[in-house]
Amino acid sequence: MKSRLRPQYEARARIIKAMAHPSRLFIIEELQKQERCVGELTEMIGSDTSTVSKHLSVLRNAGLVSDEKRANSIYYTLRCPCVMDFIGCVEEVLSANAKEHADILKCCKK
Amino acid sequence: MKSRLRPQYEARARIIKAMAHPSRLFIIEELQKQERCVGELTEMIGSDTSTVSKHLSVLRNAGLVSDEKRANSIYYTLRCPCVMDFIGCVEEVLSANAKEHADILKCCKK
DNA sequence: CTTCTATTTGGCTATATGGCAAAATAAGAA
DNA sequence: TTCTTATTTTGCCATATAGCCAAATAGAAG
The missing domain is CATH 1.20.5 (Single alpha-helices involved in coiled-coils or other helix-helix interfaces)
Structure with missing residues (x-):
C-alpha cells in the first residue's frame, strides 16, 4: 500500500488492538457505565491485580481511558x-x- | 467476571482481534469499496502473497469477509x-x- | 493428461502478548 | 518517621502472531 498511508493504518490498528481482549472489553463496557478503580475492576474480573493493571495501562496508552487519583485509589474513565x-x-x-x-x-x- | 459472560467477551474479542492489524484494516476498507481478489490485494499491500492470503483467512474465520471463486481467482467481499x-x-x-x-x-x- | 495460474498451507524464526508472583513505588494514616 | 494500602513494574514462562520462503493444492486452459 502507498507508504504514506501505512502510518495511518498502523495508528488505527494500535487502537483496535488495545480493545482486542476479553478483559479489556469488559473494562470498557464497565467504564462506560461508571468510573472504577483498579481494585474494583480486579474483583469483577477475577484475575491478578497486576494483570488488570497491565490491561489498564494498555487502554491508557491507547488513549482509550484516562485516570485520576482520588483518596488512595486511581479511578479510570472511558475517554471516548x-x-x-x-x-x-x-x-x-x-x-x-x-x-x-x-x-x-x-x-x-x- | 461472571463466568457466563466470559464466552461473550471472548467472542467479541476474537472479532475485534481479527481487525487489529494494519494490512487487515486496509483490506477491510478496500473491500468496502469493491470486491477484490488475493492478487489485487497483494499488489496493493506490497507483501508476500502468502502473507496476504493468511490475513484474508483470519478475516474469513472471523466471519468478516466471504469469498467466491470466479474464473481462476477468488474474490473477497466485506460481509458486514x-x-x-x-x-x-x-x-x-x-x-x-x-x-x-x-x-x-x-x-x-x- | 500436462501445464499454467492463483491461492493456500507448512516450516521456520523473530517478536509480542498474557498471566502470575514478587519486588518496587506512591501516598495516606498513625 | 514507620506502617499500611493501592497500584505499577519487573522477571519469567508459555503461547500466539507476522513474515518470508518453499511446497502443496485447485482449477482453468491447452
Whole structure:
C-alpha cells in the first residue's frame, strides 16, 4: 500500500488492538457505565491485580481511558464513549456468523 | 467476571482481534469499496502473497469477509459493512490523543 | 493428461502478548 | 518517621502472531 498511508493504518490498528481482549472489553463496557478503580475492576474480573493493571495501562496508552487519583485509589474513565458503538457492530457480525452456522447445520441434516 | 459472560467477551474479542492489524484494516476498507481478489490485494499491500492470503483467512474465520471463486481467482467481499463505522470512532480517539499531545507540548513550552 | 495460474498451507524464526508472583513505588494514616 | 494500602513494574514462562520462503493444492486452459 502507498507508504504514506501505512502510518495511518498502523495508528488505527494500535487502537483496535488495545480493545482486542476479553478483559479489556469488559473494562470498557464497565467504564462506560461508571468510573472504577483498579481494585474494583480486579474483583469483577477475577484475575491478578497486576494483570488488570497491565490491561489498564494498555487502554491508557491507547488513549482509550484516562485516570485520576482520588483518596488512595486511581479511578479510570472511558475517554471516548463512542467505542461502545463497536460492540453493536461486533454483535451483528457474531449473529450473522451464528445464522450461517445454523443454515449449514440445517442443510446437512436434510 | 461472571463466568457466563466470559464466552461473550471472548467472542467479541476474537472479532475485534481479527481487525487489529494494519494490512487487515486496509483490506477491510478496500473491500468496502469493491470486491477484490488475493492478487489485487497483494499488489496493493506490497507483501508476500502468502502473507496476504493468511490475513484474508483470519478475516474469513472471523466471519468478516466471504469469498467466491470466479474464473481462476477468488474474490473477497466485506460481509458486514458496519465495521467501517469503527474507523470513525477510532479516528476520534486518535485526534483526541493528538490534541492532548499538542496541549502537553504547549504547556511545556511556556 | 500436462501445464499454467492463483491461492493456500507448512516450516521456520523473530517478536509480542498474557498471566502470575514478587519486588518496587506512591501516598495516606498513625 | 514507620506502617499500611493501592497500584505499577519487573522477571519469567508459555503461547500466539507476522513474515518470508518453499511446497502443496485447485482449477482453468491447452
